[in-house]
Amino acid sequence: xxxxxxxxxWVAWTADSGLSIRPGHALTERLNESILPRMLRRxxxxxGRAVCDAASVLDDGAGSPLxxxxxxxxxxxxxxMLQGLESGDPVSPSSFSxxxxxxxLGVYSIARQHRGPTQALAACGNEFExxxxxxxxxxxxxxxxxxxxxxxxxxxxxLQSHTESPLCPCVVALRLTSxxxxxxxxxxxxxxxxxxxxxxxxxxxxxxxxxxxxHRWFLERL
Amino acid sequence: xxxxxxxLEDITPDDIEPxxxxxxxxxxxxxxxALELGLALQKRYGIKLDAEAEETRSHFASLNAxxxxxxxxxxx
Numbered sequence: 001x002x003x004x005x006x007x008x009x010w011v012a013w014t015a016d017s018g019l020s021i022r023p024g025h026a027l028t029e030r031l032n033e034s035i036l037p038r039m040l041r042r043x044x045x046x047x048g049r050a051v052c053d054a055a056s057v058l059d060d061g062a063g064s065p066l067x068x069x070x071x072x073x074x075x076x077x078x079x080x081m082l083q084g085l086e087s088g089d090p091v092s093p094s095s096f097s098x099x100x101x102x103x104x105l106g107v108y109s110i111a112r113q114h115r116g117p118t119q120a121l122a123a124c125g126n127e128f129e130x131x132x133x134x135x136x137x138x139x140x141x142x143x144x145x146x147x148x149x150x151x152x153x154x155x156x157x158x159l160q161s162h163t164e165s166p167l168c169p170c171v172v173a174l175r176l177t178s179x180x181x182x183x184x185x186x187x188x189x190x191x192x193x194x195x196x197x198x199x200x201x202x203x204x205x206x207x208x209x210x211x212x213x214x215h216r217w218f219l220e221r222l
Numbered sequence: 223x224x225x226x227x228x229x230l231e232d233i234t235p236d237d238i239e240p241x242x243x244x245x246x247x248x249x250x251x252x253x254x255x256a257l258e259l260g261l262a263l264q265k266r267y268g269i270k271l272d273a274e275a276e277e278t279r280s281h282f283a284s285l286n287a288x289x290x291x292x293x294x295x296x297x298x
Contacts (some may be wrong), residue, residue, distance in 0.1 A: 038232060039250050039251075042231050093258050094255070094257075098253050
């Protein structure tokens, strides 16, 4: 099935520099230094900073909608706060203010004076398809482009055996349009999966492979 | 304390002018930093501030004002 969404450009970051990203698409190749001023940068961990930097590479400043999906968000920080509360310590106001799922795009919107729509999603492992579905909605309303970012940070040890997580913190950002770039194609599958950002990066970096989620996703060959 | 509490990257104590404003212009701290500093003063020195009181604003005006507050009201 042809999906009404095209990938015009994409950029990726992983905390492990040994993982291969298609040449020309690594964040470090596209950006020399973080776009975040130092007073805002301190509020985000490495993954959050990479989300903002990756978005900036694909954002032409026209106010395109930004959607950030993460299954777990900054769960390390949330767990630290809960552990602090359990031992009777007061919660850090800045940690608390950054613990909401839309905090990262909030920082981005301040740093870049972005006044377009922003949206944060968590979808129990179905983040890739949630992003594509939301983007299709925005594009159908006449938006020229949508920037969809999928990230996962460090999963703290006590949670690792309770959830699926990628090998290392990772971010993939897609610039999606209704007409330009490579079109997305979807096929039904009987073996659904819940891809992490690393699997999306791997899919975009290799040729002829499908991304298995609730559907099998392909890129139309140009 | 300010640098550690607020995770000010690349800033050393020498970079903070004693007379300069901590908030807005000057060092450039924001309202969340004010809450964070209030909590740090309570934890480290036992100083409890009233967030609504007008004098709290003057205690946070500069490094000198904050130092004077700690010296006058520290419990430990």
